[in-house]
Amino acid sequence: MNSVSSTRQIRPATSGPAQLRERIRRGEHSGHTSGLCQGFVQCNVAILPRDWAAEFLQFCQLNPKPCPLVAMASQPGDTGIDGIGPDFDIRTDVPRYRLWENGQLAREVTDLHEVWRDDLVTFLIGCSFSFEEALLADGLEIRNLSESKNVPMYNTNIRCKSAGRFSANMVVSMRPFLPADAIRMIQICSRFPTVHGAPVHFGDPAAIGIAALERPDYGDAVTINPGEVPVFTACGVTPQAAIMEAKPPFCITHSPGCMAVTDIPNSRLAVF
Structure with missing residues (x-):
């Protein structure tokens, strides 16, 4: 790393x-x-x-x-x-x-x-993006930054609560980590609830309705190295899904x- x-x-x-x-x-x-x-x-x-x-x-x-x-x-x-x-x-x-x-x-x-x-x-x-600084300060690599790419984002099957005319499935962003680093990432992100907070899922992308990590719905695909797990954080593109x-x-x-x-x-x- x-x-x-x-x-x-x-x-x-x-x-x-x-x-x-x-x-x-x-x-x-x-x-x-x-x-x-x-x-x-x-x-x-x-x-x-x-x-x-x-x-x-x-x-x-x-x-x-x-x-x-x-x-x-x-x-x-x-x-x-x-x-x-x-x-x-x-x-x-x-x-x-x-x-x-x-x-x-x-x-x-x-x-x-x-x-x-x-x-x-x-x-x-x-x-x-706001919690990435805290992850970097703790020595964790942010793959989309190290590869100079936009973070990969995916539509999921996680349903949001409806409000009037607005409803949507959650969109998530993904960052890969070794398992020990993923645990540390979860701890750090929990400090920032107003910028999505702790991840909503890690591991098997199919469990939240993502078919292929190499084909994000938004942003750019990033490298996932052997032994790494994808970590998924709620994403502010979700309102666009609600608008659609x-x-x-x-x-x-x-x-x-x-x-x-x-x-x-x-x-x-x-x-x-």
């Missing part, structure tokens, strides 16, 4: 959250944010019309593992969110967005100015792996 130092040497170059957001606004970064801005909370994004927002909020509250709510807009139409960053603008500060119409992916864009509406409510949901089932006439999400990077230190989310 690679040491922490060697893993960090091949991670993408990083900068502070404000600097990264500025690069995203200028169109200089439109890819995934895994491994960037170490030490700061990254968030999944869901933006829905006001008449769908209350039911979506309830869906998040009923399913805190895949949908841990970090922040939301105070009012419909707000483009900034208190505490995320003084310069934060949801219309420009995510590398890539997905636009949905009636539950179908319409297109991806890198800026929301042309589609923004005064009735839209923004939700920021915790992301597993609920079929709101219009909504916006992040493109998988392309997160909103905040000014919130990861240390604030640890419960012990």
Whole structure:
């Protein structure tokens, strides 16, 4: 297994959250944010019309593992969110967005100015990227970082609790570890319930409805070495699955792996 130092040497170059957001606004970064801005909370994004927002909020509250709510807009139409960053603008500060119409992916864009509406409510949901720093600090290799890839993500047969028009099966992200390291990973992730917390499964992927680890539904496949077990964590792409089932006439999400990077230190989310 690679040491922490060697893993960090091949991670993408990083900068502070404000600097990264500025690069995203200028169109200089439109890819995934895994491994960037170490030490700061990254968030999944869901933006829905006001008449769908209350039911979506309830869906998040009923399913805190895949949908841990970090922040939301105070009012419909707000483009900034208190505490995320003084310069934060949801219309420009995510590398890539997905636009949905009636539950179908319409297109991806890198800026929301042309589609923004005064009735839209923004939700920021915790992301597993935030606990990767703690795993690296403990000497564990994060395979998607060491291979410079987006984390692999999979649809499962784990059913979420329904809320109004929203229901879905959970989406999970996967990281491989040796068994002893998997136990340590579970212990560390348990400290971060607001960024998905402890894994929901490890071992046989078929037990949660995953047919082939080499073909993730989102993100990139990573190497699984002999003796390693796949460890599955609830993933913030789950709201996209709920949106596909609920079929709101219009909504916006992040493109998988392309997160909103905040000014919130990861240390604030640890419960012990």
